[in-house]
Amino acid sequence: MLWASAFVSIRSAVASYSPGALALGRLLAGSLTLGAILLVRGERLPPRAAWPGIVVSGVLWFGVYMVALNWGEQEVDAGTAAMLVNIGPLVIALLSGFLLKEGFPRPLLAGLAVSFCGAVLVGYTMSSGGSSSVLGVVLCVLAAVTYGIGAVAQKPALTHASALQVTTFGCLIGALVCLPFAGDLITQAGTAPLSATLNLIYLGVFPTALAFTTWAYALARTTAGKLGATTYLVPAMVVLMAWALLGEVPGWLTLAGGALCLAGVAISRRR
Template structure:
């Protein structure tokens, strides 16, 4: 009989799909962002994602989520799918890519803190150590990407920090909703709420789509179908089976994957600092997701045999 895959392995595989697709999004955003403004790009991406997720919902006949899941879906939809995507697109136009990467990577740290405060999650030493190592790696990658011509405005820094806060708040709000609804339901309706919140940018989207090159529009659709519809669903599936803090720490693999993808797909040869930072990111993720070994029972002392024999005589 074929062996069944354990839920833990499925959750780990789902998290892996998420980080790979989110890493690929940086390449697509670079292309689409040249032709679309921040709000229009977010709306186009969310509309594409909502259409795909809505079709899958109809095929699977999952229907509406239970009432208890709606508060978390509403908050995560507004913060993560709405605010986060718009302000991150905007912030990346005001600061260089390295600075944006460093600032947004404050998000997993905030997730761990908010998860401990509102979800009662335990911040174990391995999680904290792994996140510290990964954050140091993300800083190294960011510094190596900034270069001498890097730029940063106060507005851009504020927008990237706001994106990190919105991301963290959305994840922590999403976690309780997954106790009442499926990963597909939480993702689909969260995406739809985010798209509705971005509807004020509809005029910009129509105007820019009429003159945007086909490659930019194709990248926007790709962002909606894969890094949004698929990756957010696999994220929710994994989040339902672990803590928000550990899932947030997993996303520190994204900077390392971005470095590798830029090397393979764009021919951007990474420097020594970039490679070292990427290695630190992956090492930190491995530490944060590791589990302490079960302690072995204490070995019998030299007097154990004599005590056992004495016990036998007293019986």
Template sequence: MTNSSHPARSSQRLALGAVGISVVLWASAFVSIRSAGAAYSPGALALGRLLAGTAVLGAVLVFRREGLPPRAAWPGIAVSGLLWFGLYMVVLNWGEQQVDAGTAAMVVNIGPILIALLSARFLGERLPPRLVAGMGVSFTGAVAVGLSMSGDGGASVLGVALCLLAAVTYAAGVVAQKPALHHGSALQVTFFGCLVGAVACLPFTGQLVSDAADAPLKATLNMVYLGVFPTALAFTTWAYALARTTAGRMGATTYVVPALVVLMSWLILDEVPGWLTLVGGALCLTGVAVSRSRPRTTSGSGCVSAPADGPTVEPESVG
């Protein structure tokens, strides 16, 4: 084992910790959206969340004295800002008002599969067998969780279409963000992406002002929470990790979210999960473990080495 492998392993651990923060905070967002979404319309909630996130990220950017990202980073920032920060948040909020949480979870969880396919097509990333197998197991678990959470009523066609659009915009946004991180820092890419999304949602300003005047304090605080933690912090730690591994593996990691939502709903909302929910959550975690695992092979010299399809650790982004 050479000394040069230690920085790479350290970077992998930091990236894993960063994505862990992201998935925990994104899981907590489902609990907060329940409160805020009852008082705020989809566009108003998205705008309020993005404004809060932009304010926090902007303050950190100024404190760290990070200026504008290089010109080469802007195409990815613009696309991810419009699709992931802007359109995704609006249509997901809207879709969850049309269908039950279980249906929304099942449809939106197509996103990681789309990320893997799009990153293979546009970023040249490979689809290792373990990644494909792990995603299949996790998606099965997400479907099980979704079925266990589904209500008795039928899902509206509009709601399913909106959740599907959310999955597509989420996947496209992640794939667009990846090249930007070769040129700009995680903080730069996240702040300016969040800013682009906020600007795109400015037409909802009137709704935000009107809803805020009538909304209970708890709903408004939940909206601010969504902006500060699941947006500002979680999207930054996500970008940090994405810069150091493949988009496909990052997408597969988000299958931890359904399992965490089940746990948080149990602990915070006192919603006792059924057996199908628990099985689905366990499958989600198992699939993520499989997708992130690396088969170890013995080289001719007797040393253990990782295969070519293992997760890559890329150079830190500029800035």
């Protein structure tokens, strides 16, 4: 639900903040929130064995992914971006099957296929019909691939460190990667409307700090492939949120696409 809401907040905030500044502001807000919780809980630095996965996920998923997604959504319409970013769960399934030795269970592959078709249908019907630049398509594909690699890299790290540790230090590393955009963030924060800044803070506290931590908690308790498939709930939730919050009444094809996403997730979770 929080990741679905992030697409709505990004669409609003990116009008006032550049892609890099928005990513840095979001990561700083997330790092402050997570750091405070880490101190209250009395958790320390992760053990050395967890750091390779934390660094890879921090650089790719928290850093590169967020900048590429923000930038890509400026270059292509929201529907096209949603279709391309939903390559991510397929990347997770392939990498976890080969690298983490999770295999390729038939229910997972069937569920991924059904959900991906649903995501494509949702994206197509929600597309504004505008032109999509080659740069925008490349950025969205880059976001999907870095998201997939970063998510898989977290799995071995979670065998050595807690979900809170992995998320906190991954977020901090992502913020360090985005530090070159600090000047833009300072300049734009002075001119951005309050609503855009509040959206930036919301993105950091909830879709980043809370959602990434609960993701890591779940990832420690299931396979990366199956958990990646559950993110196909996001397109269906985006449709419902746009309907409830923005008054964007979905057509029958959009609803059918959302239903396919839900059905595919259900299939993927079967034993």
